[in-house]
Amino acid sequence: MLDRRSVLLGMSGGLLAACTTTGRPRLSDYEASSAPFYPVDVRPERIKEILVGLRPGRDGGFRLEAEPFGDKIIVHNYGHEGDGVTLSWGCGTLAAEKVLETGEDDIAVIGAGAQGLTTALILARHGKKVTVYAEKFHPNVTSSIAGAIILTASSYGDVDLDTVARVNALAHTGFDAYENRPGTGVTRVRHHYLNRRRQDMARPDEKTLLGCPFGDMTRPTMIDMSLYLPYLMQEARVAGVAFYTETFRTPADLIALGQPVIVNCTGLGAGALFDDEAVHPVWGQLVRLHPQPEIDYSYVAPGNDGQLYMFPRQTSIVLGGTRRRDVWPLEPDPAETARLLLQHGKLAARARQILPLQVAA
Template structure:
């Protein structure tokens, strides 16, 4: 089994088009910086949130379908990387919709990151766009997300087709390009962090990162002096996206461009067919399971605990531990602790045992930093 395949189930790696390369003489990491420890304790937890990732083993659905007299463009099923892939798949969905609408009005179903991005693109192209959504930000799954820009955990390589993998490789690169203009733009909550993907084993060969190594600035692979003393580390600069800021801003951008928002729940295909627009983009995430009968959609439950802010933390990590994966993403408003992936689970109440595992696990990692400094 390839290393990246093994990691993918843990949400650590994409199964995108990767190239295996022999490991060159691996380097000793020379950070040239210090790592202030995360102060992880139960007293510093400000909130714990739960969300369901809309996962499809074959990958996201991005295609047109005829429904009665209407054209439906599907753009859903992005698993654990919908925010990451939003500027990859939404421009394609928007292009398909614009082509079908021939200048006419377009409906977008859903106001998570996919619906908002699609609506923004179409409104800027001059279409009359109406977004129909049961939940608007800040009440979408997209608001729950971490977010590290890294395409991972959204398909199973054993199920995805070669065509999907080829197209996905290109869309990853487009998605990366799409986010770059937002970095450090005031109000959008997008900024760079030093990211560290850690591994307990030194690989005999390594795969290129999803989309190609060249889109990961300052990429270094090292096996000595790694963060927390892991056997292997891939370190690069990655975008951190705070979805609470980002989604508010792009929703406002879509409204400024002319998109209208209507809060409503569509209970079945007859409701979809009754919409006045002849062209409809379906960005309902996990909702597509009931609305469009897609039984291949599986929820993957995730739980995040937020700690009080530590402005000095400008690095992130994903680390496998004996008790499961742990990840930490710094935001201006707090430190996000994560690391749960429960396939098929739908309970929306936070699990106290998982809060304890995360808080104690991250504290244990932070202790390793204190011990080595």
């Protein structure tokens, strides 16, 4: 089965070698008819911060189900890997439905990432008494540093396709309400999947950007998590959700809670807490540059030694594309920082070469 993650990883290698071997790039019809594609300024002195996070991967796809747990019911909602933000409103809605089926009114949610906060807010809007327990909160959760472009996949491991279809159909329901609302960080962006072939090898039906062909420009939702996550937490507070710092090391710690229903949004923590051997970390590194308000486009591209993506935000320009399975240390890799700056810089150089023509057009 070919999902979004497989497509992106399958593009690795060759773009920069292919797209930069020709001479000065010509201004494509697409670039001439669109707003200027200003170059990203990737000078090292413009680095705002370098962040490392561990995506909660799970062999077989995310887990979304209810099960008896002592005298309680656990509703599991974890294992989304790099799509935790994308699937937060879809999986949060389905998890909330499973809670509502129990008929209980006092609910505990474990975890304060995008999945935990969204599920808690949905339940509170249904009139439930909700308490969120978490060891860490924003900005110290993985969701805080997610790339967060809302693009769903056609499949997620072994998750049944009816569930995937429902989750995908609900993916934008929450974000749409926040789009362009001040302080939420939820906007739309011109997004492009760049191809490894050269501009002069583009098919007649293909557009080109930065010297590389791409299929279609889309306008997905882009989330600035540094703004959105605290906004979402405040929305939950207003809806009556209570928050407590708590660490759960064993199942007995969960059973000790007073609530009869517990929603498990612990991500990587679910592996040890529930003895789920399918859970594993997927290491990723981001370089955040100081913001450039003029950049209103994004791209995903195959690069040398891995994927590349550039996402513009109100508070930063995000450069990323690293995926390393079963790597736990959270220290940044200087070699990966250098790779991201070099390869995004080569694409930016092509924008810089054709920018004067764009401005004139």
